[in-house]
Amino acid sequence: MPIEPCVDAASVGREDRIALFRLVLLQRLFEERELVLYRQGRIPGSVYTGRGQEAVAAGAGLALGPDDVVAPLNRELACHFARGTTVADAFRNFFGKGTSPTRGRDGNMHFGAPERGLFPLVSMLGDLVPVVVGAALAFKRRGEPRVALTFLGEGAFSVGDTHEGLNLAGVWQVPAVFVVQSNRYSYSTPVSRQMVNTNIAQRIYGGWSIPAERIDGTDAIAVLDAVRAAVERARRGNGPQALEALSVRMHGHAGHDDARYVPAGMREEFAARFDPVERLASRLLLDGLSADLIDGVRASVTEEIAAGLEEAEAAPAPDPSTLEVGVYAAPPWPDR
Amino acid sequence: MTSTGHLEAPGGGAAEGPAGSITYLEAIRAALVDAMREDDRVFLLGEDIGVFGGAFGVTAGLLDEFGEDRVRDTPISEEGFVGAAIGAAWMGERPVVELQFADFITCPFDMIVTVAAKTHWRSGQAIPIVIRCPTGGGVRGGPFHSGSPEGWFVGTAGLKVVCPGTVEDAYGLLRAAIEDPDPVLYFEHKRLYRTLRAPAPLPSHRTPIGPAHVVREGSDATVVTYGSGVTTALAAAEAVDGDVEVLDLRTVWPLDEAAVLFSLEKTSRVLVLQEASRSIGAAGLVLSLIARKGFELLDAPPALHAPPDTPVPFAPELEDAYMPSVASTAAALADLLAY
Numbered sequence: 001m002p003i004e005p006c007v008d009a010a011s012v013g014r015e016d017r018i019a020l021f022r023l024v025l026l027q028r029l030f031e032e033r034e035l036v037l038y039r040q041g042r043i044p045g046s047v048y049t050g051r052g053q054e055a056v057a058a059g060a061g062l063a064l065g066p067d068d069v070v071a072p073l074n075r076e077l078a079c080h081f082a083r084g085t086t087v088a089d090a091f092r093n094f095f096g097k098g099t100s101p102t103r104g105r106d107g108n109m110h111f112g113a114p115e116r117g118l119f120p121l122v123s124m125l126g127d128l129v130p131v132v133v134g135a136a137l138a139f140k141r142r143g144e145p146r147v148a149l150t151f152l153g154e155g156a157f158s159v160g161d162t163h164e165g166l167n168l169a170g171v172w173q174v175p176a177v178f179v180v181q182s183n184r185y186s187y188s189t190p191v192s193r194q195m196v197n198t199n200i201a202q203r204i205y206g207g208w209s210i211p212a213e214r215i216d217g218t219d220a221i222a223v224l225d226a227v228r229a230a231v232e233r234a235r236r237g238n239g240p241q242a243l244e245a246l247s248v249r250m251h252g253h254a255g256h257d258d259a260r261y262v263p264a265g266m267r268e269e270f271a272a273r274f275d276p277v278e279r280l281a282s283r284l285l286l287d288g289l290s291a292d293l294i295d296g297v298r299a300s301v302t303e304e305i306a307a308g309l310e311e312a313e314a315a316p317a318p319d320p321s322t323l324e325v326g327v328y329a330a331p332p333w334p335d336r
Numbered sequence: 337m338t339s340t341g342h343l344e345a346p347g348g349g350a351a352e353g354p355a356g357s358i359t360y361l362e363a364i365r366a367a368l369v370d371a372m373r374e375d376d377r378v379f380l381l382g383e384d385i386g387v388f389g390g391a392f393g394v395t396a397g398l399l400d401e402f403g404e405d406r407v408r409d410t411p412i413s414e415e416g417f418v419g420a421a422i423g424a425a426w427m428g429e430r431p432v433v434e435l436q437f438a439d440f441i442t443c444p445f446d447m448i449v450t451v452a453a454k455t456h457w458r459s460g461q462a463i464p465i466v467i468r469c470p471t472g473g474g475v476r477g478g479p480f481h482s483g484s485p486e487g488w489f490v491g492t493a494g495l496k497v498v499c500p501g502t503v504e505d506a507y508g509l510l511r512a513a514i515e516d517p518d519p520v521l522y523f524e525h526k527r528l529y530r531t532l533r534a535p536a537p538l539p540s541h542r543t544p545i546g547p548a549h550v551v552r553e554g555s556d557a558t559v560v561t562y563g564s565g566v567t568t569a570l571a572a573a574e575a576v577d578g579d580v581e582v583l584d585l586r587t588v589w590p591l592d593e594a595a596v597l598f599s600l601e602k603t604s605r606v607l608v609l610q611e612a613s614r615s616i617g618a619a620g621l622v623l624s625l626i627a628r629k630g631f632e633l634l635d636a637p638p639a640l641h642a643p644p645d646t647p648v649p650f651a652p653e654l655e656d657a658y659m660p661s662v663a664s665t666a667a668a669l670a671d672l673l674a675y
Contacts, residue, residue: 069427
């Protein structure tokens with residue numbers, strides 16, 4: 001099957017499409033580099049990628065307004081980039097550098113940027129659902145036209161926190177948006193062994209009366225269109241909104257995981273038709289953009305990653321004498 | 337008091353007192369009211385705290401003054417509403433959560449130790465939440481409504497744990513906790529709610545988070561305690577033949593190490609008294625400190641008076657045997673003084 005171009009949604013203009021292309025490509029090429037660095041032993045610990053899911057991260061990240069807040073997880077590097085995180089920042093965190101967003105205190109995708117409205121990921125799945133509901137509650141209390149968004153995987157739908165958070169969002173009618181990454185696997189466990197009703201959008205609507213729709217999570221234009229509409233509904237006071245973005249996790253759970261539990265050929269077949277990066281490139285060509293322009297974006301992203309990596313590698317290691325600084329709010333957290 | 341429909345601790349109804357005096361429970365309520373009047377960011381979340389006024393009546397009347405937005409009844413979902421408090425604090429609000437019983441802190445444990453405690457250290461984002469925990473036994477509550485779970489959080493980096501043992505500190509520690517930039521667990525003792533009465537603290541009163549406080553000066557032995565142990569220790573000190581100092585930790589984590597060592601230097605004998613079972617929490621921390629830094633100061637082995645390592649039992653005969661009493665504390669003190 002040939003690659004299927006992204007939809008031609010009128011609400012997503014040329015500028016947005018090019019921005020989306022840059023973001024999905026940034027995540028794709030960053031993570032390819034990250035995996036090489038990991039296998040070379042240059043990144044300690046573990047690494048996580050979101051290959052196959054870049055469109056969700058990019059579309060949702062771009063859908064938010066400047067004052068909105070978001071909690072991206074492991075598969076949503078493009079959301080970070082959409083919200084101002086630099087390649088160097090991200091690499092510094094993977095390396096555990098002293099000037100990383102967590103000052104070397106946490107690694108890989110486990111970072112945020114509270115000053116830019118990015119809540120730092122925690123590994124306990126579902127925790128951030130109630131947290132963004134509380135952020136949205138603050139906006140509602142103050143009458144601010146702002147929205148709080150979190151991603152969560154379908155795996156988090158077996159965690160109690162998720163249900164408690166969605167219930168509170170429904171009861172309180174707060175401006176929160178939930179973007180569910182249904183990528184078919186939680187680590188090695190297929191969705192069929194996680195839940196009986198795998199239609200999460202239906203469950204969210206049926207269980208909490210939160211408007212929810214299923215969208216194509218490999219189509220960046222469709223994602224941006226749908227999340228933007230959901231964010232604006234929430235912003236206008238229509239209460240919480242949810243989207244279930246369908247995709248396939250193209251890598252293992254983490255860098256060490258070869259995903260041998262995935263049936264042979266499934267991912268290859270999926271990629272041939274639904275690779276998010278190529279779907280968007282194909283749409284851009286249909287839009288009349290030249291191959292040269294598209295290649296130009298690829299070249300500039302490649303260059304941006306190389307430059308960011310070089311900057312990150314040159315950053316200083318953390319100073320062990322600062323370890324206990326910032327456990328509490330005073331004395332202040334270390335500068336970089 | 338039963339006419340209010342609220343749970344009441346046995347062991348005495350509301351203590352009668354002179355005009356201008358208030359109970360420990362009223363001090364907590366006054367701290368909430370004063371903080372909410374002064375700062376719009378302060379709001380309350382918890383089960384049955386609105387119309388009903390809370391299981392113990394701490395928030396009675398607050399809905400009328402502050403409305404549903406600021407006195408927010410929640411569904412039964414401690415992990416959910418503690419998480420929501422964290423999110424609101426992230427956005428600059430000052431939420432104060434009421435857990436119906438301190439025992440229920442097992443439910444939002446993950447939210448507290450994973451999210452609230454670690455966020456500042458790994459991101460620089462302060463999480464100024466207060467979680468009020470009606471704590472302690474002596475109320476015939478059995479294994480799920482009588483616990484002193486502060487010990488699980490003693491030693492957890494990023495959290496502050498306070499346990500008021502007086503009316504003044506019930507007010508002052510809560511005001512300080514609400515103004516503090518860090519997550520504070522505030523353990524208010526149910527048995528003290530209506531049995532302690534003292535002059536109403538001034539609205540400007542704050543009990544600083546951190547320092548312990550000598551509530552009774554003495555030279556022969558020190559009782560290091562907190563929470564419900566303060567009144568028990570003071571009564572036991574009166575009952576023994578010896579000049580006993582009582583050090584009220586007030587903040588059990590982080591521990592005021594200097595205050596413990598300073599008192600030990602004066603008395604050379606120490607009894608650690610806590611209502612939590614003997615192998616958990618603050619007692620071990622204090623005894624470890626004394627072993628490491630106070631060894632040379634000791635005239636007797638440091639003593640520990642605390643319940644056995646069991647859940648809190650229900651039957652009056654069992655619970656009375658379980659809980660440290662004035663008599664059992666005095667006996668432990670007498671042994672220490674006689675060593």
